Amino acid sequence: xxxxxxxxxxxxxxxxxxxxxxxxxxxxxxxxxxxxxxxxxxxxxxxxxxxxxxxxxxxxxxxxxxxxxxxxxxxxxxxxxxxxxxxxxxxxxxxxxxxxxxxxxxxxxxxxxxxxxxxxxxxxxxxxxxxxxxxxxxxxxxxxxxxxxxxxxxxxxxxxxxxxxxxxxxxxxxxxxxxxxxxxxxxxxxxxxxxxxxxxxxxxxxxxxxxxxxxxxxxxxxxxxxxxxxxxxxxxxxxxxxxxxxxxxxxxxxxxxxxxxxxxxxxxxxxxxxxxxxxxxxxxxxxxxxxxxxxxxxxxxxxxxxxxxxxxxxxxxxx
Numbered sequence: 001x002x003x004x005x006x007x008x009x010x011x012x013x014x015x016x017x018x019x020x021x022x023x024x025x026x027x028x029x030x031x032x033x034x035x036x037x038x039x040x041x042x043x044x045x046x047x048x049x050x051x052x053x054x055x056x057x058x059x060x061x062x063x064x065x066x067x068x069x070x071x072x073x074x075x076x077x078x079x080x081x082x083x084x085x086x087x088x089x090x091x092x093x094x095x096x097x098x099x100x101x102x103x104x105x106x107x108x109x110x111x112x113x114x115x116x117x118x119x120x121x122x123x124x125x126x127x128x129x130x131x132x133x134x135x136x137x138x139x140x141x142x143x144x145x146x147x148x149x150x151x152x153x154x155x156x157x158x159x160x161x162x163x164x165x166x167x168x169x170x171x172x173x174x175x176x177x178x179x180x181x182x183x184x185x186x187x188x189x190x191x192x193x194x195x196x197x198x199x200x201x202x203x204x205x206x207x208x209x210x211x212x213x214x215x216x217x218x219x220x221x222x223x224x225x226x227x228x229x230x231x232x233x234x235x236x237x238x239x240x241x242x243x244x245x246x247x248x249x250x251x252x253x254x255x256x257x258x259x260x261x262x263x264x265x266x267x268x269x270x271x272x273x274x275x276x277x278x279x280x281x282x283x284x285x286x287x288x289x290x291x292x293x294x295x296x297x298x299x300x301x302x303x304x305x306x307x308x309x310x311x312x313x314x315x316x317x318x319x
Contacts, residue, residue: 038098040086041068044077046099048144051075053100055155058142065090068097120167121149121180124158130180131156146171149178204267205253206234209243215266216241231257234264 041047044060047068051058057074066080067087071094079085088096121127127149128139138155147161148168152175160166169177206212209226212234216224223240232247237260255263 037101039101040082041077041097041099042082042085044079044143045145047075047077047097048142050097050099051142052144052146052152052157055140055153057140058144060143065094068099070095070097119180120163121158121178122163122166124160126180127156127158127178130178134178136178146175149180150175151178152176203265205249206243206264206266207249207252209245211266212241212243212264215264219264231261234266236262236264 041050047060048058050068054075056070058077059074060077063076063078065076066078067085068075068077069090070076071092075097086096090096121130124141127141130149131139131151136151136154136156139158140155141158144157144159146157147159148166149156149158150171151157152173156178171177206215213224215234216236219236219241221236221239221241224243225240226243226245228246229242229244231242232244233252234241234243235257236242241264253263257263
């Protein structure tokens with residue numbers, strides 16, 4: 001009896017046909033995903049950054065060859081279609097330039113403040129002169145992402161831009177700002193104001209804002225304003241003090257002020273003796289004399305309004 005075979009043991013079948021591998025997608029040089037890869041330079045900024053990396057000059061314009069290419073140690077940029085700017089079949093000594101993915105221009109921080117006695121180089125000539133003075137012999141100019149005058153790897157560069165762009169000190173990579181030195185002028189010599197002149201009535205005007213401010217504090221005027229008004233000098237109005245600049249000494253000393261304005265005087269040269277004489281004269285005009293004691297006692301009382309003065313002796317009165 002012939003043993004019966006089961007299953008697919010005797011089945012004759014062809015091996016399965018293997019599936020062809022999936023085609024590898026064509027690589028693009030414009031992909032920014034691969035570190036260190038190259039991509040087509042499709043913008044003027046990309047081409048300019050490539051020239052900076054290579055340390056050669058940069059020229060942009062409208063040329064027969066489109067895109068970013070090199071010729072005779074210079075980089076050129078000419079706008080065109082994507083196909084025109086990516087073809088590698090260039091004529092003569094021209095060579096297609098591709099950009100490094102990692103060389104995308106970084107975002108720069110807001111411009112930093114220019115410091116001390118240095119100032120920015122505002123012209124190409126000033127940048128070149130300054131670079132030579134600090135010992136940098138190689139000088140390149142072009143349209144680079146970094147603007148103004150700066151150095152990198154022992155070379156100096158110039159790229160025109162706005163004042164803010166050319167003065168920032170926050171530069172990418174190993175770039176350093178080159179400043180042009182200037183001579184800082186000496187500060188102007190200020191002449192102190194002349195000493196106050198006494199007016200005809202022996203009063204001295206406040207000729208400066210500081211003098212007026214000190215005097216109004218002595219007078220208890222809490223509000224103080226300064227400006228340039230018709231009335232000059234130091235004066236008060238409605239319980240407030242004012243100082244108006246731009247007037248002459250005569251204008252700041254006049255007493256003929258409009259309305260309720262009153263002149264504030266800084267100093268009065270009236271002597272204490274003169275004040276006493278004036279007070280005595282005024283008092284004597286209103287005095288009321290009464291005998292409070294017999295005359296033989298040598299005491300008399302004078303009532304001068306609200307002031308009462310006791311004269312100790314006749315001898316003192318006679319003196």
